[in-house]
Amino acid sequence: MSLSVNLEMPPSMMSAPEPGHALGDVSDDWEAAEVWLRAVARKSGNGSTSTVNTYGYHLAKLRWYCENVLRITPSRWSMQEVEAFYAFLENLPEDAICAPSEAGQAHSEQLGYTPFRKRPARSSQADIRRFVHALFKAWHSMGYIRINPMALTGSLAGRKINAERSLSADVFNIVLDVLAADDVKTFTERQRQLRDRFILLAFKELGLRAGELVGASMGAFYQLYDPASKKRYWIFLVTAETGKGAKERRVPVTRSLLASLMAYRESFGLAGLPRHGDTMALLLSPRTRAMYIGEKAIMNAGDRRFFGAWTVVGTRQGLYKIVKARLSAAAAVLVAAGESGRAAELERASPHWLRHTFAKSALLNGQSMREVASLLGHASIDTTMIYTDQDALDLARALERQAPNSIAVELVA
Numbered sequence: 001m002s003l004s005v006n007l008e009m010p011p012s013m014m015s016a017p018e019p020g021h022a023l024g025d026v027s028d029d030w031e032a033a034e035v036w037l038r039a040v041a042r043k044s045g046n047g048s049t050s051t052v053n054t055y056g057y058h059l060a061k062l063r064w065y066c067e068n069v070l071r072i073t074p075s076r077w078s079m080q081e082v083e084a085f086y087a088f089l090e091n092l093p094e095d096a097i098c099a100p101s102e103a104g105q106a107h108s109e110q111l112g113y114t115p116f117r118k119r120p121a122r123s124s125q126a127d128i129r130r131f132v133h134a135l136f137k138a139w140h141s142m143g144y145i146r147i148n149p150m151a152l153t154g155s156l157a158g159r160k161i162n163a164e165r166s167l168s169a170d171v172f173n174i175v176l177d178v179l180a181a182d183d184v185k186t187f188t189e190r191q192r193q194l195r196d197r198f199i200l201l202a203f204k205e206l207g208l209r210a211g212e213l214v215g216a217s218m219g220a221f222y223q224l225y226d227p228a229s230k231k232r233y234w235i236f237l238v239t240a241e242t243g244k245g246a247k248e249r250r251v252p253v254t255r256s257l258l259a260s261l262m263a264y265r266e267s268f269g270l271a272g273l274p275r276h277g278d279t280m281a282l283l284l285s286p287r288t289r290a291m292y293i294g295e296k297a298i299m300n301a302g303d304r305r306f307f308g309a310w311t312v313v314g315t316r317q318g319l320y321k322i323v324k325a326r327l328s329a330a331a332a333v334l335v336a337a338g339e340s341g342r343a344a345e346l347e348r349a350s351p352h353w354l355r356h357t358f359a360k361s362a363l364l365n366g367q368s369m370r371e372v373a374s375l376l377g378h379a380s381i382d383t384t385m386i387y388t389d390q391d392a393l394d395l396a397r398a399l400e401r402q403a404p405n406s407i408a409v410e411l412v413a
Helices: 029-043 048-068 079-090 122-141 170-183 187-204 208-212 255-267 300-305 316-336 338-348 351-364 369-376 381-385 389-404
Strands: 221-226 229-238 249-252 284-288 310-312
Touching: 029 048, 029 122, 029 369, 048 079, 048 122, 079 122, 170 187, 170 316, 170 338, 170 351, 187 208, 187 255, 187 316, 187 351, 208 316, 221 351, 249 369, 351 369, 381 389
Parallel strands: none
Antiparallel strands: 221 229, 229 249, 284 310
16 A cells, blocks of 8 residues: 555655565654564563663654754655754754643643753663664664665764762752741642652662662552561562563662652552552652543542552653752752752753662662672673772772782871
């Protein structure tokens, strides 16, 4: 079947696939991209949705750019269109940014919607470019396009970890103190306060990625019996569906995090401890969702709260907004106290900073590199070593053994 033609569209927006391509019966470039995404999902093997979800976000950005800015569909791109896309990402115009509405997250039906929430950082730009490169490479290999316009660009270097992007223990404690001191006046404000404390501690004490936390259920917390010690340990399970690379991992839960979880759950009318196999979403919102008894809608919000009809924090963007708001509140307190340096640190921080905070704290407290790599879900221990300058330490120790007192050193009490 040939591709359908919309005569109202300019020729530049009509797909131009090669005849006889192997992507099957697709109507346009966007359907061809979806075929590829389904193949990516199948290739994951363990059913991980992390990569596919991320690619979906990047595809929405690419499509919006093509339909609203460039007006050229991807299968017609040349190197010049690639360069134009790079320039667009580097200098994203103000009208391309769509902030969430007062009702919640931005959505595609919202007037003036775009998939960009802010100007992408360099690392985010690199992620988007790698996605587009992978898309063109797949299209080219399947014969959908004759020439890959990014063939001379390369796949670009992977994102590098900046080990300095973490919070010190005292600054993190300030965030918790400011949160605890927040003068909550309503029940829903109290729910948000306890939930947000749990979120901050979950990042910092489990070392999670945002997608791993937002995609978790209450049943991710479970007890593991140790026959040697006769103890039951609380464990947090990162599932293959949410873990990077479709890898499961299990992280021991601290006492402080479990206490925070219990307080948070009880504020939402739940039993303090989750039960095994509980499928309720881990991150709840005080807002309620539509609920019916039979065919009758429950209109009263108080009744919906009674039945636990909570909405959920279901996106990484929503989670990011929660964490940034709490970090900014603590930064404002530090500014008022004349501590602009630490305030600036908090303003720059993000949920991923708290994952780095977990890593550095674990290593400084004496956990082995291999243990921390396992807790973080790193595929290679080399990634974990970035947090500690371990290579430099190993060299310094070796030189010290070979030539004592030859290395410039300062003793620390």
